[in-house]
Amino acid sequence: MFWPKPSLRDRHRPPLVIKALTPRLSSISSEMAAPHSIEPEYDLVFAGGGTAACVTASRLAKAFPNLSILVLESGPTTEGKKEHIQPGQFPVHLPPTSKTMTVTTSKPSKHVADREIEIRGGHCVGGGSSVNWMYYNRPSKSDFDDWVTQYGNEGWSSKELIPLLEKAETYECAPQPADSWLRRPVESLFLEVGPKVDKYRPLGTEGNDFTANSLNKYCNMPKWVSSNGRRSDVPHHYVYGKGLSNLHVKDGCLVNRVIVEDGVATGVEYLFDKRIYEGAPQDKHVVKARKLVVLGAGAMGNPLILERSGIGRKDILERAGIPLVCELPGVGANYQDHSVWVTPYIVDDSCESMNKLWRGDADTWAKAGEQWEKDGSGILGTSSLEIAIKLRPLDHEVADLGPEFQPVWDEFYANKPDKPLIWVCLMVGLPADQSAMPPLNFIITANSLNYPVSRGHQHIASADPYDKPDFQCGFISHPADLAAHRWGYKKSHEVTRRMACFRGALGPAHPAYPSGSAAAAQIAETGPAPIDAPDVTYSAADDEAIDACIRNSISTTFHSLGTCAMKPREKGGVVDNKLNVYGIKNLKVADVSIPPQNVHSNTYSLAVVIGEKAAVIIAEELGGSL
Numbered sequence: 082m083f084w085p086k087p088s089l090r091d092r093h094r095p096p097l098v099i100k101a102l103t104p105r106l107s108s109i110s111s112e113m114a115a116p117h118s119i120e121p122e123y124d125l126v127f128a129g130g131g132t133a134a135c136v137t138a139s140r141l142a143k144a145f146p147n148l149s150i151l152v153l154e155s156g157p158t159t160e161g162k163k164e165h166i167q168p169g170q171f172p173v174h175l176p177p178t179s180k181t182m183t184v185t186t187s188k189p190s191k192h193v194a195d196r197e198i199e200i201r202g203g204h205c206v207g208g209g210s211s212v213n214w215m216y217y218n219r220p221s222k223s224d225f226d227d228w229v230t231q232y233g234n235e236g237w238s239s240k241e242l243i244p245l246l247e248k249a250e251t252y253e254c255a256p257q258p259a260d261s262w263l264r265r266p267v268e269s270l271f272l273e274v275g276p277k278v279d280k281y282r283p284l285g286t287e288g289n290d291f292t293a294n295s296l297n298k299y300c301n302m303p304k305w306v307s308s309n310g311r312r313s314d315v316p317h318h319y320v321y322g323k324g325l326s327n328l329h330v331k332d333g334c335l336v337n338r339v340i341v342e343d344g345v346a347t348g349v350e351y352l353f354d355k356r357i358y359e360g361a362p363q364d365k366h367v368v369k370a371r372k373l374v375v376l377g378a379g380a381m382g383n384p385l386i387l388e389r390s391g392i393g394r395k396d397i398l399e400r401a402g403i404p405l406v407c408e409l410p411g412v413g414a415n416y417q418d419h420s421v422w423v424t425p426y427i428v429d430d431s432c433e434s435m436n437k438l439w440r441g442d443a444d445t446w447a448k449a450g451e452q453w454e455k456d457g458s459g460i461l462g463t464s465s466l467e468i469a470i471k472l473r474p475l476d477h478e479v480a481d482l483g484p485e486f487q488p489v490w491d492e493f494y495a496n497k498p499d500k501p502l503i504w505v506c507l508m509v510g511l512p513a514d515q516s517a518m519p520p521l522n523f524i525i526t527a528n529s530l531n532y533p534v535s536r537g538h539q540h541i542a543s544a545d546p547y548d549k550p551d552f553q554c555g556f557i558s559h560p561a562d563l564a565a566h567r568w569g570y571k572k573s574h575e576v577t578r579r580m581a582c583f584r585g586a587l588g589p590a591h592p593a594y595p596s597g598s599a600a601a602a603q604i605a606e607t608g609p610a611p612i613d614a615p616d617v618t619y620s621a622a623d624d625e626a627i628d629a630c631i632r633n634s635i636s637t638t639f640h641s642l643g644t645c646a647m648k649p650r651e652k653g654g655v656v657d658n659k660l661n662v663y664g665i666k667n668l669k670v671a672d673v674s675i676p677p678q679n680v681h682s683n684t685y686s687l688a689v690v691i692g693e694k695a696a697v698i699i700a701e702e703l704g705g706s707l
């Protein structure tokens with residue numbers, strides 16, 4: 082969810098790297114010269130073997146046993162590896178040295194205090210589903226319906242997509258047993274204190290029901306973790322061991338470009354990824370696709386493959402020396418994420434947390450490992466993201482967000498009651514390098530903006546597939562986004578500072594208020610405020626301090642999307658409602674690069690539903706059904 086890099090003027094902060102956990106990464110053989118033998122031709126070829134691609138490919142492989150399907154994934158395989166199975170291990174994928182994640186660095190921008198923000202993405206079979214934080218959050222109905230009413234994508238309404246999402250769902254969200262480590266005291270405290278602090282926002286039971294009923298309630302949230310404590314990733318549930326002999330998933334295969342002949346995609350060019358298979362020869366190979374090429378390289382990968390194939394904005398291709406095949410200016414535009422402001426707090430030792438595990442404490446690892454082996458329970462069996470509130474300003478609160486936000490409210494939110502503005506979640510631990518910090522007990526609250534107005538882009542900088550792209554995340558470049566984060570922080574802080582376990586805000590990550598203000602006095606407190614204490618009052622100068630802190634700290638939820646938008650070509654679209662790339666036959670895109678507009682939820686569920694929908698579309702075109 083976050084992995085903030087200190088700003089240039091904030092170098093004193095510790096580098097946020099979980100060094101202690103790094104050695105646990107599995108090592109990947111560097112000796113194989115030709116890691117795979119790949120046939121010269123398949124019926125379908127997938128470029129990228131992430132979340133959505135694995136869903137689509139496996140559904141089709143099962144429904145059409147005579148169809149040969151190749152999936153080329155640039156990252157390593159995940160089969161049977163504990164770091165992809167044990168939920169509590171998710172932070173091991175985050176360090177900069179990780180081979181299971183890519184890091185894409187956004188160019189510095191004045192909106193984020195000239196910082197370079199790093200965005201991580203899954204880089205392994207299963208993509209994000211194999212490394213993410215497993216928080217299960219569903220979009221709202223209107224999120225899908227907007228794709229039809231605003232962008233003309235027939236077939237993508239909530240009525241059509243929700244059954245597909247439910248088909249994929251196997252998670253269990255029944256109440257947890259009393260002795261479960263899930264819903265620990267600190268989380269119960271948040272759920273208990275929240276409704277007392279804010280009389281308009283009660284305790285709820287279902288945070289995830291597609292409608293306005295989920296909003297403005299303090300709720301338990303489900304996770305992509307099964308009752309036996311296993312990560313619900315896509316490959317272990319759709320691909321590995323499923324007897325799909327016609328589905329060939331090859332790891333360490335980096336797709337360079339799509340081969341287009343006379344306007345038809347006929348295959349892809351790939352090479353063995355030297356980051357996975359060190360020393361592998363770097364010559365390029367071609368594999369033909371008899372029927373279809375499907376891009377599933379995600380919001381970060383697809384624009385790069387398309388542009389290297391000559392499909393994209395003319396000036397970008399010219400700059401990289403790539404001949405134009407199809408002019409499609411929308412490729413790589415429209416980049417979106419859910420920007421997040423993570424605020425750490427110190428809590429007392431009564432709060433059982435993940436901190437010792439994530440600091441690499443050997444004893445904690447040994448005990449947690451033993452317990453997990455026994456029955457999948459304990460801290461290795463959870464991702465520790467269990468509760469949330471989806472905040473939507475009430476009518477009397479909208480004015481508090483200020484004049485920059487009002488037009489956005491009027492245009493986007495006012496008539497869509499199922500759209501929250503910010504979701505706040507609490508994590509019982511600080512998933513970052515704590516080696517330079519005192520061994521205190523930390524929790525974090527994370528305030529994520531659901532529908533940022535700000536946009537970024539992802540483009541190639543050259544024709545070299547290993548080159549760093551020209552990436553701009555665009556965070557808080559629109560003032561309404563800043564206003565929304567400011568409001569969300571004030572709301573969640575009122576709850577956290579009243580929890581009995583509260584022992585202070587972790588200084589550098591919170592605003593540096595001007596001395597003498599009420600906010601400055603409050604932020605220095607080292608114990609809980611009474612439930613009936615007045616809310617903090619903020620002066621204009623305090624708000625400026627908050628804004629500065631947001632610019633200095635804002636980060637990513639790793640929910641990159643929208644860079645190959647499904648909308649009309651003349652409006653910057655890249656694919657039509659059947660996922661066909663405009664201007665090229667036999668080429669589709671199927672993953673979270675296609676949403677024309679954001680959804681409020683975390684994006685694993687979105688990737689799965691897009692994968693399911695893509696399978697339905699392709700099955701129909703193949704003359705069958707699922």
Ligand SMILES: Cc1cc2nc3c(=O)[nH]c(=O)nc-3n(C[C@H](O)[C@H](O)[C@H](O)COP(=O)(O)OP(=O)(O)OC[C@H]3O[C@@H](n4cnc5c(N)ncnc54)[C@H](O)[C@@H]3O)c2cc1C
Pocket residue numbers: 082128129130131132133134153154155156201202203204205206207208209210212213214215216217218334335336337377378379380381382383386638639640641672673674682683684685686688
């Ligand atoms: C650290 C992290 C935490 C997250 N936490 C959550 C969470 O708690 N809950 C939630 O709902 N969502 C979460 N997400 C988001 C969610 O996992 C992703 O949005 C989703 O998995 C994206 O699916 P996708 O199919 O679009 O792309 P991906 O799953 O990213 O798949 C794209 C694949 O393509 C491969 N690829 C890229 N370029 C090439 C190329 N040229 N050749 C071959 N292969 C290529 C990549 O290696 C990758 O495996 C998280 C994501 C991350 C990274």
